[in-house]
Amino acid sequence: MSSSSNSRRQFIKQTGKAGIAMASMPIIHTFGGLQLSQEVNYIQQPLPYAFNALEPFIDAMTMDIHYTKHAAGYTKNLNDACVAESVDIKSKSITSLLESISKYSTKMRNNAGGHYNHELFWQLMKPAPATSPTGALADAINKSFGSLDNFKTAFSDAAKTRFGSGWAWLIVKEKGQLAICSTPNQDNPVMDIAETKGYPLLGLDVWEHAYYLKYQNKRPDYINAWWNLVNWKFVEDRYNAFKF
Numbered sequence: 001m002s003s004s005s006n007s008r009r010q011f012i013k014q015t016g017k018a019g020i021a022m023a024s025m026p027i028i029h030t031f032g033g034l035q036l037s038q039e040v041n042y043i044q045q046p047l048p049y050a051f052n053a054l055e056p057f058i059d060a061m062t063m064d065i066h067y068t069k070h071a072a073g074y075t076k077n078l079n080d081a082c083v084a085e086s087v088d089i090k091s092k093s094i095t096s097l098l099e100s101i102s103k104y105s106t107k108m109r110n111n112a113g114g115h116y117n118h119e120l121f122w123q124l125m126k127p128a129p130a131t132s133p134t135g136a137l138a139d140a141i142n143k144s145f146g147s148l149d150n151f152k153t154a155f156s157d158a159a160k161t162r163f164g165s166g167w168a169w170l171i172v173k174e175k176g177q178l179a180i181c182s183t184p185n186q187d188n189p190v191m192d193i194a195e196t197k198g199y200p201l202l203g204l205d206v207w208e209h210a211y212y213l214k215y216q217n218k219r220p221d222y223i224n225a226w227w228n229l230v231n232w233k234f235v236e237d238r239y240n241a242f243k244f
């Protein structure tokens with residue numbers, strides 16, 4: 001698939017041979033004192049499905065441009081900012097960078113967020129997923145929001161009412177409670193400057209670049225369609241990474 005070879009070329013271009021050895025080493029990421037091993041690093045990973053795999057809900061051209069242009073740009077600019085601002089990406093996890101983002105430039109904030117958010121976004125969608133969560137996550141959603149339908153309505157409202165560009169989130173806070181919030185631009189709840197802080201379980205990109213080709217100004221139609229793609233198993237795995 002072309003996305004895979006593009007990513008490979010980009011990976012080699014960005015990191016060189018030393019980067020390949022580095023990427024094979026496990027990077028431990030922490031959040032709120034917890035160690036999480038499934039986090040993203042500073043390299044754009046291959047898209048886990050074809051550009052057209054999410055049709056009819058998200059069209060192939062949108063996925064192609066979104067992944068190869070917008071998201072790839074955030075990753076490149078993040079790496080440039082890390083060089084300019086002396087961030088050692090071999091030792092500093094992306095999560096810990098986000099947790100201290102107020103110490104860095106606006107370029108770092110926008111692109112560290114853009115990189116992290118998109119790497120997460122690709123993984124939490126898949127073609128024909130299970131239509132609901134199970135296990136501890138299902139219990140937590142029912143306890144926090146009353147029902148899955150109530151949760152989806154509240155999350156959709158957060159996405160619909162985010163003015164301009166941004167993201168809607170389901171997060172888990174340090175003491176384990178779930179919450180819904182939204183952030184502007186490429187900010188996210190991991191950042192120290194976020195109004196509501198937590199570990200993102202689920203995030204929805206409501207920038208126009210995510211939906212305009214197919215849905216134009218109809219953001220609510222995009223949001224309603226997106227629920228057909230949520231990879232609940234992946235969301236559950238993120239939730240279960242917490243040991244309460």
Ligand code: MN3
Nearest residue numbers: 070205207210
């Ligand atoms: Mn986007």
